[in-house]
Amino acid sequence: MAEPLLSVRDLVVEFPTRKGVLRAIDKVSFDIAEGEVLGMVGESGAGKSITGTAIIGLIEPPGRIAGGEIWLKGKRIDNIAPEAMRRVRGRRIGMVFQDPLTSLNPLYTVAQQLIETIRSHLDVSEKEARARAVALLDRVGIPAAARRIDDYPHHFSGGMRQRVVIALALCAEPELVIADEPTTALDVSVQAQIIDVLKEICAERGAAVMLITHDMGVIAETADRVAVLYAGRLAEIGPVRDVIQKAEHPYTQGLMGSIPTLAQESDRLVQIPGSMPRLNAIPEGCAFNPRCEHAFERCFRERPDPLDRGTGRRVACWLYDRVGAGA
């Protein structure tokens, strides 16, 4: 296999608090290949967003990356100088945040924000930057882009603003775009459009996408592979089709069972009993053990590391470590 675009190795993110150190991310490892779309799912607080923020080096102090490595095309980026990291942000890794209403500075026009970003990273003239900005706005689907580029953010609707945010994330031609719940704050009717725009434009430019969401439907349609996070740990990762059709980790199984389908004639959706543990109360062994119906003695004693299950799948569950015994 070729060298991955992004490689996260045993990432640990900690937040010191008065009650002790909280581990928001605990030894998470995954790769993203060039041009690939990796979905990242999990409940609120599972560490999806923090993983994205850690990759671009913007964890708010006193939080910090306490262990592990992040590699971008064979170069470590988690321990480089702030100025070098600034050049990575925007230029090599773009980011789209959840709420387009608050992502844009209200006091600057869209043109000012785009041109500023382009010229921070690329050596182009003001005029050239503006031409690129207009072309990009047109591409993300802003009508009359040449005229509307001089409008302020408050002149745009939520969906249009998220298109502007996508343009901003892509304007310096990054190789990877981290989209942190890009549609959660939007109207249902425009969610699909935004995902389509993001997917198409990244495919055109060969940019990989790390799509953070809790919408399994979006993942199923968009992603090549999917990573499932639970309590700051990687539960399962693999090709999206395999994971959805044959989920192996009991948590993923529960997650899939909770998606409503029209074909199914069941009265009730499956729900996972209990709730995700708080970060300061993660049980010994497997973090999922209090809610898992298959849990056995080893699950309470030892923490499972993701086991290689072939065809690019890894599952962190002791069920698959028993010799001769499957699921």
Added chain:
Amino acid sequence: MLAFIIRRLFQSVIVMLAVALVSFSLFRFVGDPIASMVGQETTLAERAALRDALGLNDPFLVQFWSFVARAAQGDFGISYRLQQPVMELILSRLPATLELAMISGIFAFLFGVGFGVYTALKRRGWLSNAIMTVSLIGVSLPTFLIGVLLIWVFAVELQMLPSFGRGDVVPVGDWWRTGLLTQSGRMSLILPAITLGLYQMTLIMRLVRAEMLEVLRTDYIKFARARGLTNRAVNFGHALKNTMVPVITITGLQLGSIIAFSIITETVFQWPGVGALFIRSVQFVDVPVMAAYLMLIALIFVVINLIVDLLYYAVDPRLRVSRSHARH
């Protein structure tokens, strides 16, 4: 936009009328002006004639109207104490006060914003903590005490700066005499300007710090960092500009109170400005001067408020009326 300005101007006129009413009432309720104008041997008939000649027997509204009409033309009558036209007196004293207020306003704004931004960006630094602690003193010490302390340290002990007066002044134009163009004038300005501006500076600093911390937490600042903008662009281009919106209001209003509060500083430093003139006038119940001073301060406040509102429009595009395409 034009409608807004007209509306604000209309409101300003109402405010001025209300202040004029208060000023005018001074004449009626702070003693009998005739008594302070005539000698003891004036007969009752002569007094009545004078009263009639001055229009003091006219109905209230007529008198008020003629007061407003004359005030609008800059005529506030003759000072009881100095027997000079009030307007002339005030105009001769105004440059001293305006120069002092302007310099201390600039001092308060520059250092207030500078310290505020610094302490917001370097929240945990020892220097920030030191500045914040010292600023507490600035907020809690009364102006006259700061003035006296500064005089003691810099004028009496160190003998570096003059302790009173305006130094040498030179005329600029017809009635403006400035102290800014002479060495002794500038030296004399330092202590009073710091005294007058210190409180405002700490206020602006604390406001800038609080606003800046608030802005630095917003999504658009996080997004600006995620776009790979330099710290400089994020902190000063994006964060500071958003911080300035509320700061402008407070600073503008503070400028008004700097002029109004200059009374105390002018007294401490024997600064020959309108504040000192006002204090004298109060001692001698010189009603025309007091009334004119009141009107002047009100006018300054009203004008500053108007300018602040217009500045809002310049800084914040959301307040501008959209060019008819806010539909998407």
